[in-house]
Amino acid sequence: MKIKGFILSLFLFTGAVGFTKGPERMDEPVIYAGFGYITSYGERQYKFPYTEQIDLPRLRKKLRKIVASTRPPNYKLSLSGRLKNASNGLTLACTLDGERVIIEKVGGRFKIVVALSAQILVFDFSQKKILATFPFGVQVVDVQDNEPKEEYLRSVIHDLYFGGRFKTSTGGPLNFGVEFSKKLKSQVLKNRYGHHMQVCLVDVSEKVKNYEFVPDHFKGRDFRLLKSEIAHQFTKYFSEQNSVGMLPFTVSGFGKSARGLGKRTVASAAIKRTMGLKLENGNFNFKIPVPDYGIYLRLEGLKKFELKKGSSHAKSYSSYRNLGYACLLDVAVRDPIDDSFPDYFSGKIKAVKIRQVSSSSVESDWPWFQYAMIDAYRNLSDFARESDRKKTSSWLANYTTGIEMPELKALSELIGKSQ
Numbered sequence: 001m002k003i004k005g006f007i008l009s010l011f012l013f014t015g016a017v018g019f020t021k022g023p024e025r026m027d028e029p030v031i032y033a034g035f036g037y038i039t040s041y042g043e044r045q046y047k048f049p050y051t052e053q054i055d056l057p058r059l060r061k062k063l064r065k066i067v068a069s070t071r072p073p074n075y076k077l078s079l080s081g082r083l084k085n086a087s088n089g090l091t092l093a094c095t096l097d098g099e100r101v102i103i104e105k106v107g108g109r110f111k112i113v114v115a116l117s118a119q120i121l122v123f124d125f126s127q128k129k130i131l132a133t134f135p136f137g138v139q140v141v142d143v144q145d146n147e148p149k150e151e152y153l154r155s156v157i158h159d160l161y162f163g164g165r166f167k168t169s170t171g172g173p174l175n176f177g178v179e180f181s182k183k184l185k186s187q188v189l190k191n192r193y194g195h196h197m198q199v200c201l202v203d204v205s206e207k208v209k210n211y212e213f214v215p216d217h218f219k220g221r222d223f224r225l226l227k228s229e230i231a232h233q234f235t236k237y238f239s240e241q242n243s244v245g246m247l248p249f250t251v252s253g254f255g256k257s258a259r260g261l262g263k264r265t266v267a268s269a270a271i272k273r274t275m276g277l278k279l280e281n282g283n284f285n286f287k288i289p290v291p292d293y294g295i296y297l298r299l300e301g302l303k304k305f306e307l308k309k310g311s312s313h314a315k316s317y318s319s320y321r322n323l324g325y326a327c328l329l330d331v332a333v334r335d336p337i338d339d340s341f342p343d344y345f346s347g348k349i350k351a352v353k354i355r356q357v358s359s360s361s362v363e364s365d366w367p368w369f370q371y372a373m374i375d376a377y378r379n380l381s382d383f384a385r386e387s388d389r390k391k392t393s394s395w396l397a398n399y400t401t402g403i404e405m406p407e408l409k410a411l412s413e414l415i416g417k418s419q
Contacts, residue, residue, distance in 0.1 A: 026075035026090070027191050031125075032067045033093040035060050036279040038119070038248070044278060048099045050157040051116075059161055060280065062177055063094055070184045077184075090189065091125045093279060094118065094180055097248075098137075098232070101153055102217060106364045110147050114156045115139035116176055117232060120183055121277070122193075122245065129287045130275060131193045132245025135236040136183045138176055140166055141367075188243060195418045198247035199235055200294035200336050202227040208299050213365045230297060233370075234377050238295075241381040244418045247291055248275060293344060293414050294336030300348065301328040302369050307354070325368040326352045329376050333414060345411040347403035351376035384412045 035056075037044045045052050067077050077092065098117035103110055117137040123130045138160050144152075159165055159175070166174040204223045208214065218226035231249035239246045250273065273288040307322040332346040353372045379395060386392040389405075396403055 024074065024191070026189060028090070029076040029078035030122075030189065031091045032064070032077050032079055033091050033125070034280040035063050035094045036096070036277055038095050038097040038121075039276055039278060048096060050101065050154055051096060051099050051161075053154060054158055054161055059176075062162070063180060066177055066181045067184070070181055072184050073186065073188050075189050090131070091123055092189075093121045093123070093277070095121045095277065099157070102215075103148060104215065104364055105147075106143075108145075110144045111364055112142045112144060112148050112153075112156075113139065114142075114153065114160065116157075116160055117236075118176070118180070119248065120180075120187065121248075122189060123286055127287070128284065129289060130247065131289075132189075132196075133235075133239070133248045134183060134187050134245060135232065135239060136179045137236075138166075138174055138179055140174070190245075193245060195293065195414075196247050196289055196291040197238075197244055197293045197295060197333075197414070197418045198288075198291035198336075199231040199249045199297060200291065201296045202231045202249075203296075203298040204230075205298065205300050208302055211302050213302065213304060213369065215366050226299075230299060230373070233374060234295070234297060237374060237377040238381055241378060242385070242415045242419065244415060246418075247288055250275065250288065291336055293418065294334050296330075296332040296334060298330035299327065299373075300330050302326070304365060304369075320356045323355045323357065323368075324352050325355065325365065325372045326350060327369060327372040327376055329373070331380065333411065344414055345407055347407060348401040349376050349380055349403070350399050351379060380411075384408055384415060 037048060039047050064079060068079060070077070096116065096118050098115070100113065100115040100117070102113040104113075105111075115137060116139075117135065120134040120136070121130065122132045122134075140156060140160065142156075161176045163175060164173050168174045172178075204226060209219070209223060214226070218229070228249070235246050235249055238244065273290070274285045275288055277284050277286055303324075303326045305324045305326070307324055328348060328350045330346075330348055333344040334346075335341040335344075351372045353368050353375060355368050379399065383392045383395050386395075392405070392408065396405070396408070
């Protein structure tokens with residue numbers, strides 16, 4: 001089958017924060033528990049319909065070979081351990097948490113997004129407790145003249161797991177196993193996990209809910225899919241850039257408020273903090289600890305605009321339209337239990353992506369709003385640890401509200417405690 005001009009992108013960014021003295025070595029080997037799904041029992045065929053059709057034994061064998069040949073930075077992986085004997089501590093699994101296939105008609109053509117999102121999940125099997133999660137994933141974007149058939153979609157998923165036809169922007173192979181290997185090679189683990197961070201609640205303003213550029217597939221069930229997307233993307237970039245093993249986002253989360261970022265009512269939320277995990281050895285429910293630092297997000301606004309002639313981004317204005325895509329996010333880090341405790345950090349951040357297109361082109365706008373949001377997450381991490389005071393001051397002045405150097409330093413200290 002001939003594949004037309006793929007645009008390829010990665011969820012994974014390997015430029016994690018460095019350790020000045022080198023990471024501490026783990027005391028005991030970490031047991032590899034295999035490949036699994038993050039899902040409640042019986043839902044995998046609905047959440048992962050295309051993955052369910054691949055050769056799963058082949059995938060598991062491939063991932064075990066990767067584990068056997070990979071040298072993580074500060075620990076050893078054991079393939080001989082048994083989960084029932086995992087009483088000495090850490091266990092690691094490669095877990096799929098999302099399979100996304102989006103087909104959107106743009107002009108007279110069809111845009112197809114196929115994505116697999118996953119996590120390296122670290123847990124204490126003896127206590128059935130999740131300790132940390134390290135997200136990664138793969139994604140391809142294609143444009144076709146005709147609406148894609150099931151055979152085409154199955155072939156893309158298959159090649160994301162096993163094939164070599166997809167390439168990264170630098171020409172390297174793009175598939176699930178390669179990204180799993182990269183993550184294992186770069187991610188440091190700890191003997192003990194003390195402080196935890198977690199995205200506890202995501203809200204979307206009414207203005208965003210009514211915005212014309214938000215795709216229809218995000219609007220169901222009170223924008224639940226959009227909220228999950230924001231939480232997972234924030235967790236992905238914040239974890240990777242700061243070398244923080246964050247707890248996974250759960251829809252139930254903590255907090256309930258008409259304004260989303262107002263006071264929280266925890267009530268019985270802690271009782272619901274479990275995650276279903278289907279591993280090769282069976283189905284399990286794992287506890288998610290209460291985080292020490294809860295991250296609360298609210299997508300306040302989105303805006304598309306055109307840069308006028310004469311601006312620095314409009315040098316070819318006669319031939320191209322220069323479009324800007326902006327997002328505004330409320331971010332707060334709070335004690336997830338005690339409402340009376342002052343916020344550790346709060347403020348608004350914005351980001352803008354510039355896109356140059358031909359005057360006659362008709363293309364999708366939503367990915368550019370997503371790029372802007374990703375820039376916002378990355379900038380927050382970058383400048384929380386930025387040593388260049390001049391650059392940091394410029395970002396604070398132009399892209400934030402309610403955040404100054406002391407607040408940014410406080411956030412940096414929280415990150416340090418969670419590393």
